[in-house]
Amino acid sequence: MMPLNRPIVGVFIDHSVILRLNKQKTNFRSYQRILEMAKASVEAEVTLYYFSIKNFDFKQNLILGTSFDVETNQWKQEYFPLPDILYNRRAGGGASKFIVEHIEDILDQHKVIKINTHSYFNKWEVYQELSQMAEVSQYLPYSVMYQDESDLKDFLKLRNEAYLKGVRGGRGRWIYRVRKKPEGKFEYSYFVNKMVREQVDSWEELINKIRKFYKSRNFIIQKTINLIQFNGSKVDFRAELQRNGEGELTIVGVCARIGKSNSPITIHSSAYPIEEFFKEFLYFSDEDVTKLMERVHQFLYSIYESLEKVYGKFGEIGIDFGIDEEGEIWFIEPNSKSAKVSLMKAYDQETFHQAFLNPLLYSKYLYRKKRTSDDQE
Secondary structure, eight states, X not given: XXXXXXXXXEEEOOHHHHHHHHTTOOOSTTHHHXXXXXXXXXXXXXXXXXXXXXXXXXXXXXXXXXXXXXXXXXEEEEEEEOOSEEXXXXXXXXXXXXXXXXXXHHHHHTTOEESXXXXXXXXXXXXXXXXXXXXXXXXXXXXXXXXXXXXHHHHHHHOSEEEEEESSOOTTTTEEEEEEOGGGOEEEEEEESEEEEEEESSHHHHHHXXXXXXTTOOEEEEOOOOBOEETTEEEEEEEEXXXXXXXXXXXXEEEXXXXXXXXXXXXXXXXXXXXXXXXXXXXXXXXXXXXXXXXXXXXXXXXXXXXXXXXXXXXXXXXXXEEXXXXXXXXXXXXXXXXXXHHHHHSOHHHHHHHHHXXXXXXXXXXXXXXXXXXXX
């Protein structure tokens, strides 16, 4: 094996992706991001390999990693030592939870540094923690945990509409909008592969539909935000925040996402840089955009730093937020494994590339910091 550049960064992903890479397949959704990270590792001068739960050799504490060979333009598999830095990009869940925990225990024993200290966020836990912090509580839409149907009934007594959201899960999954209609009827909508929007004639029917949708999943009830709209479609925002090679927090990009008409979510949407959206679509003046961006940046830094107070340091968080018709900013949710799809749609190649370079430069920063502290002990 060639001498390895340190730090060694192990990117934990799903095994289905590893299989595709080893077959040199390129026509799948996440390939561009996988390749971009591999290219960024050359620029950052770090060793990078991808691995899954099936690539871990528990007997020898080695990993059968998949890496990109720039000279041959091919993916290759070979054994690597345990990484210095873990970058967890695995989707999570599934029957392999025990194996994942076992791998993470071994990596912890070997003092492998994590880019993100936490691999997922629970929406209810985040709400409970942040609502107690004076610097960010004003950004949170009122939410309650669904224990039984009386929680939703009480919620809808005061409001005509509510969002239900699974405490786990991103990409618009497990989101359900409920709206009161005249004569005791209810409309509900959700997005699973396609937009579903239907009406029921009674409360009992609605509860049966909700139970069938969520099964045993926990979900919260959240006040709807009167989001700004463009041409009848709701607009929300995804900000990509990362730490750079000096450990400093930076905003890589903020994307406006214009949803499909009547959809409860803005996934599968078109995306634009936030400043461009407000200038070109809503005709804000330069001065108004500047004032808005000052507020947005303050909001983003406050949310990020508040999450770190709860969970520990993060190398990156994708932050979803909304702006209502009155111009108020509302926090929607954080993402510890942002796919950066909106960033790719909205920004140029240079910005997109920076989003993959930053975590690797931050890895070098963390590695240097650890070595300095080890030397001083």
